[in-house]
Amino acid sequence: KNEVEQSPQNLTAQEGEFITINCSYSVGISALHWLQQHPGGGIVSLFMLSSGKKKHGRLIATINIQEKHSSLHITASHPRDSAVYICAVNYGGATNKLIFGTGTLLAVQP
Amino acid sequence: NAGVTQTPKFRVLKTGQSMTLLCAQDMNHEYMYWYRQDPGMGLRLIHYSVGEGTTAKGEVPDGYNVSRLKKQNFLLGLESAAPSQTSVYFCASSEGLGRIYEQYFGPGTRLTVT
Numbered sequence: 001k002n003e004v005e006q007s008p009q010n011l012t013a014q015e016g017e018f019i020t021i022n023c024s025y026s027v028g029i030s031a032l033h034w035l036q037q038h039p040g041g042g043i044v045s046l047f048m049l050s051s052g053k054k055k056h057g058r059l060i061a062t063i064n065i066q067e068k069h070s071s072l073h074i075t076a077s078h079p080r081d082s083a084v085y086i087c088a089v090n091y092g093g094a095t096n097k098l099i100f101g102t103g104t105l106l107a108v109q110p
Numbered sequence: 111n112a113g114v115t116q117t118p119k120f121r122v123l124k125t126g127q128s129m130t131l132l133c134a135q136d137m138n139h140e141y142m143y144w145y146r147q148d149p150g151m152g153l154r155l156i157h158y159s160v161g162e163g164t165t166a167k168g169e170v171p172d173g174y175n176v177s178r179l180k181k182q183n184f185l186l187g188l189e190s191a192a193p194s195q196t197s198v199y200f201c202a203s204s205e206g207l208g209r210i211y212e213q214y215f216g217p218g219t220r221l222t223v224t
Contacts, residue, residue: 004152031210043153043200043215050210086152095160096141096204096211097168100152 003027004101006087012107019074021104023087026068030092034061034072037084037103046072046085077108111136116201116216123191123223131186131219133201140206142184143168143213144176146197153200159184160206191223 007022023032034046047054047061049070054061058077063070074081087101117132133142140161145153155168157176165176173195175187184203188195198220202213 033212035215042217043202045212045214048210048212088153090210092210094207095158095166096206096213097143097155097158098153098213100154102150102152 003099004087004089006085006101006104008104009102010105010107012109013077015078015108015110017077017108019077019081019106019108021072021085021087021106023070023072023101024068025089027091028065028068029089031090032063032070033088033090033098034070035086035088037086039083041083043086074106079108079110082106082108113137114201114203114214114216116199116219118219119217120220121222123188123221125192125223127191128187128189129191129221130188131199131201131221133184133186133203133216134182135184135203135214136182137203137214138181139203139214140181141204141211142178143202143204144174144184144186145200145202146170147200147218148197156186156199191221193223195221196223197221 031050037043058075060073084103086103088098114135143158144156159165159178162181177185201216204211204213
């Protein structure tokens with residue numbers, strides 16, 4: 001069992017829909033990251049959070065430390081949001097190492 | 111700033127051949143990482159470095175070696191390539207010490223071993 005579980009693995013949405021991607025982890029963490037990877041492309045950090053909620057444009061990330069759960073929301077989805085969204089956790093320590101989920105493949109259809 | 115760059119972008123090797131992947135960053139970051147990405151699996155850490163002249167093993171180090179002779183460069187070597195090393199390799203860097211930092215990723219190298 002992966003330490004970082006994402007759901008769903010695949011998601012298809014219509015343009016304009018509200019999208020939620022979930023991430024759960026098994027033990028306490030120092031921070032959680034959401035990353036985006038476009039097909040054939042590099043990986044970009046979207047959010048890093050250790051509590052509460054962060055918002056950037058149409059993207060919102062929340063984390064519940066007690067429940068060991070985070071969500072990434074996309075409002076008014078657009079085809080350009082089609083990508084793999086990856087959750088990763090950081091347990092702290094001196095190395096800043098990340099443990100990654102397997103990603104959620106999102107396709108937004110026009 | 112170019113951020114994190116990787117060379118080459120694509121490579122095809124035959125079993126038993128060797129090669130070196132180069133990662134360079136211009137952000138003066140202390141920490142650098144090499145990951146591999148395989149279908150259906152999350153990114154997995156191969157080796158990492160917390161400073162010039164230091165390296166350490168990650169989750170899947172077998173078959174790979176690394177060197178960090180200069181702060182801005184992190185090299186990943188395959189001495190005798192195997193088909194199981196067919197993957198997409200990503201380099202990343204981050205600031206280090208004292209707090210949690212986001213990692214900045216390179217564009218990736220797609221390696222096929224036949």
